[in-house]
Amino acid sequence: MTSDEALMLEFQGGSRAAFEELFARYRKPLYGFFARRLNNPERAEDLVQETFFAVIRAASRYEPRALVRTYLYGIALKLLAADRRKLLMRSTLGQSVPEPKTDGTPERVLWVRQAMEKLDAQEREILMLREYEQLSYSDIAELLRIPVNTVRSRLFRSRLALKSYLESEAKTNPALRANAGQPHPGRRGMQ
Amino acid sequence: MSTNQHPIEQEELMAYLDGELPADQATEALAHLELCPECQTLAADFRGVSQDLMAWEVESPEAGISSEINASLGERLRKRQAAKVTSSRLENRVMTSRWVWAGALAIVCVAVGLKLTLTSRNRNEDRSTAYPSMASIEQYLIPDRNAEIALARSAAPPSISRDATVVTLGKNGYETAVEGKNGFICIVERGWMNSFNSPEFWSPKTRGAECFNPPAARTVVPYTYFRTKLVLAGKSKAEIKESIKTAMGKKELPALEAGAMCYMMSKDAYLNDGGGHNMAHLMFYTPLMDGAAWGANSIDDSNHVSFKFPNSPIFLTPQFLGDPEPMDNFVVPTRVWSDGTPDQM
Numbered sequence: 001m002t003s004d005e006a007l008m009l010e011f012q013g014g015s016r017a018a019f020e021e022l023f024a025r026y027r028k029p030l031y032g033f034f035a036r037r038l039n040n041p042e043r044a045e046d047l048v049q050e051t052f053f054a055v056i057r058a059a060s061r062y063e064p065r066a067l068v069r070t071y072l073y074g075i076a077l078k079l080l081a082a083d084r085r086k087l088l089m090r091s092t093l094g095q096s097v098p099e100p101k102t103d104g105t106p107e108r109v110l111w112v113r114q115a116m117e118k119l120d121a122q123e124r125e126i127l128m129l130r131e132y133e134q135l136s137y138s139d140i141a142e143l144l145r146i147p148v149n150t151v152r153s154r155l156f157r158s159r160l161a162l163k164s165y166l167e168s169e170a171k172t173n174p175a176l177r178a179n180a181g182q183p184h185p186g187r188r189g190m191q
Numbered sequence: 192m193s194t195n196q197h198p199i200e201q202e203e204l205m206a207y208l209d210g211e212l213p214a215d216q217a218t219e220a221l222a223h224l225e226l227c228p229e230c231q232t233l234a235a236d237f238r239g240v241s242q243d244l245m246a247w248e249v250e251s252p253e254a255g256i257s258s259e260i261n262a263s264l265g266e267r268l269r270k271r272q273a274a275k276v277t278s279s280r281l282e283n284r285v286m287t288s289r290w291v292w293a294g295a296l297a298i299v300c301v302a303v304g305l306k307l308t309l310t311s312r313n314r315n316e317d318r319s320t321a322y323p324s325m326a327s328i329e330q331y332l333i334p335d336r337n338a339e340i341a342l343a344r345s346a347a348p349p350s351i352s353r354d355a356t357v358v359t360l361g362k363n364g365y366e367t368a369v370e371g372k373n374g375f376i377c378i379v380e381r382g383w384m385n386s387f388n389s390p391e392f393w394s395p396k397t398r399g400a401e402c403f404n405p406p407a408a409r410t411v412v413p414y415t416y417f418r419t420k421l422v423l424a425g426k427s428k429a430e431i432k433e434s435i436k437t438a439m440g441k442k443e444l445p446a447l448e449a450g451a452m453c454y455m456m457s458k459d460a461y462l463n464d465g466g467g468h469n470m471a472h473l474m475f476y477t478p479l480m481d482g483a484a485w486g487a488n489s490i491d492d493s494n495h496v497s498f499k500f501p502n503s504p505i506f507l508t509p510q511f512l513g514d515p516e517p518m519d520n521f522v523v524p525t526r527v528w529s530d531g532t533p534d535q536m
Contacts, residue, residue, distance in 0.1 A: 013271075014268055014271040016264060016268055019264060020256065023256055027251070027254065028251040031249065031251040031252075032249040032251065035249045035251075036247065036249060041252070045252065045254060048254075049257050049259070049260060052256070052260050053259070053260060053263060056260065056263050056264055056267050057263075057267075059267065064501075106246075108246040108247075109246060109247050109248070111246070112243060112244055112246050112247040113247060116247075130209070131241060131244045132244070132247075136211065137206070137209070137211050152202055152205075152206055152211070153202060155205070156201065156202045156205050159205065159237055159240050160236075162240055162244075163236055163239070163240045166240070166243050177243075
C-alpha cells in the first residue's frame, strides 16, 4: 500500500490517480471530522470538498516531512474556524443561522454529543482529535500549536469531565449504557 | 492516587493506555497496572469513556470528486504539464530526485505492506468486508501435514530450521509435528495473528511461515497458541482480547524475554491480499516503546506509513502495540530468501 506521503509527492508530480487515491482515503474521515463539529451534514460535505480544493491549490507547498494526515486536518481545522467565524458574523448581524440537526438522531448519539458540548472548547477539540481522528499527542500539539504536555493534561481533564457528564445522564436513563459502543474498526483507542 | 503509593501519575497511566509513553515508562506502567486495583479501575474508566464516545457514529454519504474539484484538478495538472515542457531541464532534475524519493518510499511501502498488512489495522472498508467472520475450520487447515512442516521450516535458512521444533495446526490448536534440538520453533501462523482490526484477521488464505528463536519460542509463541485455541473454540474478537488480558493478569502468559525475534524468509508464505504476497524479513519483539528509539517508521491504525526516518529499513508494525499483547514488533527486510536467493521485492 502506497503511503499518503508518497501519493502526495506523486500528485505534486502531476498524478491524477494519486489525488484520487488520497480523496478516497480521506473523504470519509474528513466528513466525520466536519459532521461531528458542525452537526450539519450538507455543510460538512461542502467543507470536505473545500479541503480538497485547498490541497490542490497548495500542493506545491506540501513538504514530505509533514504527515499528509496531519496536513489535511490542519486545513480542515482552518476551514472549520473560518466557517464558525462566518456563522458568528451572520448571527451578530441578525441573520438566520442553521440549527444543529437532532431529528432522527439516536438517543445515544445525543447523549454523547450533549456531554461533549459541556466541555471546554479546546479540551473538547483535543479529545475529539484523539478519539475520532486518532491523532497522536504530538500531532495534536502541532495542529493546535500547544505543547505536548498541555495536550496530555487537557486530554486527561476532558476525559474525566466527560465521564462524569456521561455518567450523570446515564443514571437517569440506564438504557444509554445498555448497548455500550463497540470498539471502532481501525481506531487507535485505549488498550 | 498519590505517587507515594503509585509509581506513575494518573496522566501517565492515561498516556500509557494511549500508547504514548516511552518504552521504559510503559514497562513500569504495565507492571504497576497489573498489580494495582485502583489504577485498573481508572484504566477501565478511561476505556469506558472511549467506548461511550464510539456511540457517536457518523454515516458518510456516498460522494465522488465534485465537478468543481475535477475542473480545478484538471487546470492544475495542465499547468503542471506546461511547466514540464517549458523548463524540461530543470524539471528533469527535480523529477529525478522526486521519483528517487517516491521510489524509495514505494519500495519501503511494498516491503512493509507485506508483513504489515498481515499485522495492520487497515480501515479500508471494502477489503474489510472480504472476511467478515471466521470461515470453517477446515479452510484454515493445511491438509498435507508434510507440506505444512516444509512451509514452516522454509521461514528460516535450513541451517537454523532443520533442528527446530515444528508445529502444525490441527482442529484443536497447534500440535508438535517434529521435536527440535536448538530451541527454535517453526510454525505457520494464520490470519488471526494479525492486529484485531486487520481486514484479513479471518482470512483463510494467510500462511505466515515463521521461525522463532528460543526467547521468542518461550515468550511470544505462547500468545500464538493462546489466540489460536480461542479462535478454534469459536470465541469472538472481543472475547479473545478479554481472555488474553485475563490470562496476562493471572500470569498465565509469559512476559516478553529480551532478544526475542523470528525469521520470516519463506518464499512460499502468503501474508496478505495486498498485491505482492511476500517479503523476506526478520521481526524483533520489544516491550512497548517509542519506535523512534529504533529509528523506525511506524504504521498507524489506518495502515499509513509515517516516514519520520526516510530510508530507514525498520518499521514498527501495529500487530500488537499493547492491544492487548504487551509488546511491539519491528520488521527489517533481509532482501534474501531462506534458500539464499535474492528477494526482488
